[in-house]
Amino acid sequence: MTYVTIGGVTVGLMILAWFITSWWPGLKPLQKDPVRHAAALLPFLLSWAYGALTVLGIGGLIGWAARTTVWITSWLGDVALVWGVGADAGQRAGGTVYLPLTQTGGALVLILTVIVTVAAKKSSKHGSAISRGAWCGMTLGTSAGIAGFAAVPLATAANWCGERLYTAIR
Template sequence: MTVVTIGGVTVGFCILGYYLTTWWPGHKQLLKDPAKHAASLLPFLLSWSYGCLTVLGIGGLIGWTAQTALWITSWLGDVALVWGVGTSAGQAAGNPVYLPLTQTGGAVVLILTAVMVVLARKPRYGTQVKLGAWCGITLGTSAGVAGFAAVPLATAANWLGGTVYGAVL
């Protein structure tokens, strides 16, 4: 398993900051129609959750792709820290908490992969989905985010898979 570095977490926060800055409608607009603006965050949040799931508990081609993206992002973030701002890079502190996915939870992630591929190709949601998944991959293994998000996301995927496949089989 690839471990995220401080540079990788920094890139994840940069992606999150970039997306929230481009999304921010302004105080007046947000107060005028909060439900509409909150709903516009859903593609990013769904793909962020998907990115966390893929990097935390999935193997195979999907897991390898997520791990590779994490490794490359961590390396680039470390280079940016060392050469960009003159600080040192290194492995992020903390021990993330992982909850393994069940067989049916893994099936849910495969279904989500198909949905994410289709959404990423749509002009309306493509950028949001790609940024969200990338941000989820980079922040998903940091100790603070993994402790906060990994267990509920894996539990939800396992529950959904068990419920759907339990009703079908």
Template structure:
């Protein structure tokens, strides 16, 4: 099972804060056309959900890549906490339990990986960066014990349900 340290969560929250500050149009503009501005967050949120799903019991190359990103994020965040603010490291911040993906759910993650790669290749440079940051943020926050970690349970259940229904229909 993948676990995340406080440093990894810190990296994920830094990515989330960076993305939100780059997106925020200002109160006046947001109140004027909230749907237009909220829709600009959809690519980030979709790739966040994908990144979160890759941490939930996925093996193979996708799971290895996700675990590597999580391990690197843990190390970077722990190093930043030690050198930046003098905090101790290595404390697990992960959720105690999570809903693993079923076989059809895991197959759906493979399909989502193909779609994600195509989206990154097709997107403009800025949108490609947004997609990559979203997936990275999802990987780091998907197994946290906070709100993002709680979001992993419904995401896994939705992936399992969609996979079950997709493969039952074929």
């Protein structure tokens, strides 16, 4: 079972803070054109949902990559906490909530992996937002509070969309 440490969650929150800070257009521009500025959040948010979905019980190579990302991020975050502010390392940030994906939900995650990978590679404008969003989703998606909040709608949506997709193809 993969769990995220406080250091890993801290890194995930730092990625989120970095993105929000770099995105923030200011109050007046946001009030003037909220739709355009809110649309700039979509690549990050959609890839965040994908990243969180990959740690919700996915196995195989994709699950291994997601768990490895969480492990490395937790280790880096723990090192940063110990050497940066003198905090304790290795403390769990809470339990992990896993909601099983159906066979068609897992197939949809595989399709989404191709889409996210190609979008991150092809898009020079949104590539870093997509990559950071997926990374942030993987780290924050394993913390108990966020996983508990995101697991049910994400896994349910993936299972439902996968079932509809494969029912339509048959």
